[in-house]
Amino acid sequence: MxxxxxxxxxxxxxxxxxxxxxxxxxxxxxxxxxxxxxxxxxxxxxxxxxxxxxxxxxxxxxxxxxxxxxxxxxxxxxxxxxxxxxxxxxxxxxxxxxxxxxxxxxxxxxxxxxNYFGHSDWAETAPAPKTLASARTIRARLLRAFEDAERSDDPDERRRLLTFVVVGGGPTGVEMAGTVAELARHTLSGDFRRIDPAQARVVLVEAGPKLLAAFPEELARYAARALERLGVEVRLGCGVEAIDEAGVQLHGERLPAATVIWGAGxxxxxxxxxxxxxxxxxxxxxxxxxxxxxxxxxxxxxxxxxxxxxxxxxxxxxxxxxxxxxxxxxxxxxxRAVPRAFRYRSKGDTAVIGRHAAVYTWGKWRLKGLPAWLLWALVHVYLLIGFERRTLVMIQWAWRYLTFERGARLID
Ligand SMILES: Cc1cc2nc3c(=O)[nH]c(=O)nc-3n(C[C@H](O)[C@H](O)[C@H](O)COP(=O)(O)OP(=O)(O)OC[C@H]3O[C@@H](n4cnc5c(N)ncnc54)[C@H](O)[C@@H]3O)c2cc1C
The missing domain is CATH 3.50.50.60 (FAD/NAD(P)-binding domain)
Structure with missing residues (x-):
């Protein structure tokens, strides 16, 4: 004691x-x-x-x-x-x-x-990854959308179920959109009989003029291109006006979507x-x-x-x-009771786009693609607390890298 x-x-x-x-x-x-x-x-x-x-x-x-x-x-x-x-x-x-x-x-x-910018009612329909509970909710909604689409005979409803909208083009939104696209295009391919998960539509909506606002222009453009290669539709300068169970209302356009993920601020x-x-x-x-x-x-x-x-x-x-x-x-x-002044020393900023694409910036340094991803992976594994956890995560990433398999595909 x-x-x-x-x-x-x-x-x-x-x-x-x-x-x-x-x-x-x-x-x-x-x-x-x-x-x-x-x-x-x-x-x-x-x-x-x-x-x-x-x-x-x-x-x-x-x-x-x-x-x-x-x-x-x-x-x-x-x-x-x-x-x-x-x-x-x-x-x-x-x-x-x-x-x-x-x-x-x-x-x-x-x-x-x-921050839902004055629309706290959107939080229920468009959860954000912040806690374990919200991450599990998002996982369940993503996986359930594919399951429901497999059972639906209505083509419009299928399209709605297979449309995933991610709001916010910062690091969280970019990471989410990239991984949801990979889940659909690679991990789930071959698992369904009536739908083709690769046909899923992933839309990343950002109100500002570029993705990754805090990153240099060159890396932001690379991120947009890398996402588009993964099949993500990137919508810039596109504010969300309303979110409900049936989809998202953008300025001048209605996007029917069963799953909306928030990562906007x-x-x-x-x-x-x-x-x-x-x-x-x-x-x-x-x-x-x-x-x-x-x-x-x-x-x-x-x-x-x-x-x-x-x-x-x-x-x-x-x-x-x-x-x-x-x-x-x-x-x-x-x-000492009175601390001295603190000074922050940046070790660089990263954002991950997909399985082996990332961007990294540190002062005048710029890195993109696989080298940036490797650096990101090393740093994040190093920062995880607990030795067993680091080893486990490394093994899972290596396995996933080779096979595209995702081990935690459970709906609970
Ligand atoms: C999805 C996501 C991805 C991110 N990616 C990155 C990244 O790649 N790199 C990076 O550097 N940063 C990233 N961040 C940001 C980073 O996680 C935060 O900057 C960091 O967690 C801030 O640390 P903190 O100690 O201020 O708060 P937190 O780590 O959020 O801790 C706050 C703690 O306070 C507790 N708490 C809050 N209110 C109360 C209360 N009233 N009573 C009791 N306990 C309370 C909470 O339970 C929590 O444990 C990311 C954040 C998110 C959400």
Whole structure:
């Protein structure tokens, strides 16, 4: 049990994602008592969620119990609970079940949620890959659409069932569209008798003028071409006006589609609202260079929930940003109550398009095709927590690469 003697600082971390977990790990063995609280019992490797959604990996391949990751850190306790707010004056975190956690220092790392831009009712019809539950929902809907099409005698209904619309041309949308096309064209080919899965229509809809807005033009164009080679229809400058059970309404066009997947934008999760609000449109908590919340020097925020400007621009919502921030803050808080300034060092950005196509950019460096994919695969496997998990994922990818087979094609 952690030693709660008054000499030791009590640090509460809300969120066991990339930022919160890195922070807790960096505090392991320090002369402080740490409580990490998360509403889920597992740390989730979100960058590979689309592979669960498209039946390439199983949920257990990309999630690990937070308690297990921190089992050797005797000064860290892990609580499974939903945080409902912060009582700043009393220095206590309020839990949804009525409990409270006193702190000396608080780290908010609650991440982000998908933004439906004022249409929260679309979330039911167009789920986004964010949690294991939503990835499984998407997987079940994708696979069920092919099953239902096999049973349907109505050609229009078959076409609707075999039309898959992905909304959002950022890395998540590009990854989803590419893998859904591969699922249809390769993995499922030969498995059905009445339909040809390769006839499925995959449409990627992006409101902006290019895919992968954060990437250089040359790589964005390559991504569009690579997707089109996979049979994906790329629609740029195309805003979604409505989504319902029967399909998607685009500007001037109705797309009948049974499966719609959302990947169009995010906003900060709860956090700023606990501290009296924020002026940021994305709902993020503005922090200083040392991650301290403005006018709250005992409270820190990092990862997707935080707005930290570096060289005049906000740091992007990326796993590597959250992880570096968490590790840095944890190391600082081991020995000092006031951390020094953090500086993010990018290791490059990637987006995957298909089985062996990806784009990678780092400063002036540009990589595309198989070399970028190999780099992406190596980095992602390396970042997965847990040795067995890495080995398992590598074996599955190698198998899939050779055979196009997808092991997790179950509808549950
Ligand atoms: C589909 C997808 C693909 C992505 N691909 C990439 C990629 O390829 N490369 C990359 O760098 N980044 C990628 N990202 C972004 C990356 O996952 C995030 O930037 C990163 O997870 C942010 O880390 P975080 O610690 O801020 O939040 P998270 O990792 O989201 O963790 C937040 C944690 O807080 C917990 N939590 C939230 N609210 C509460 C509450 N009220 N009470 C208790 N617990 C709470 C959540 O359960 C969660 O465990 C991707 C994201 C998605 C969704």
């Amino acid at each position: 952690p030693d709660h003697s008054p000499r030791r600082r009590r640090i509460v971390i809300v969120g066991g994602g990339f930022g919160g977990l890195a922070c807790a790990r960096a505090l392991a063995g320090a002369e402080v008592d740490v409580t990490l609280v998360d509403r889920r019992n597992h740390h989730l490797f979100q960058p590979l969620l689309y592979q669960v959604s498209t039946a390439a990996l199983s949920p257990a391949d990309i999630a690990v119990p937070i308690r297990r990751v921190l089992s050797r850190a005797k000064n860290v306790e892990v609580l499974l609970a939903e945080v409902a707010g912060v009582d700043v004056a009393e220095k206590r975190v309020r839990l949804a079940d009525g409990g409270a956690l006193p702190y000396d220092q608080l780290v908010l790392a609650t991440g982000s949620v998908y 995010t906003r900060a999760a709860d956090g700023a609202n606990w501290l009296g609000g924020t002026e940021d449109r994305g709902g993020r908590i503005r922090v200083a260079a040392n991650m301290a919340v403005e006018k709250q020097e005992d409270i820190f925020a990092l990862g997707d929930v935080a707005l930290l400007e570096q060289d005049g621009a906000p740091l992007p919502g990326l796993a590597q940003v959250a992880q570096q921030q968490g590790r840095f803050l944890g190391k600082e808080l081991r020995t």
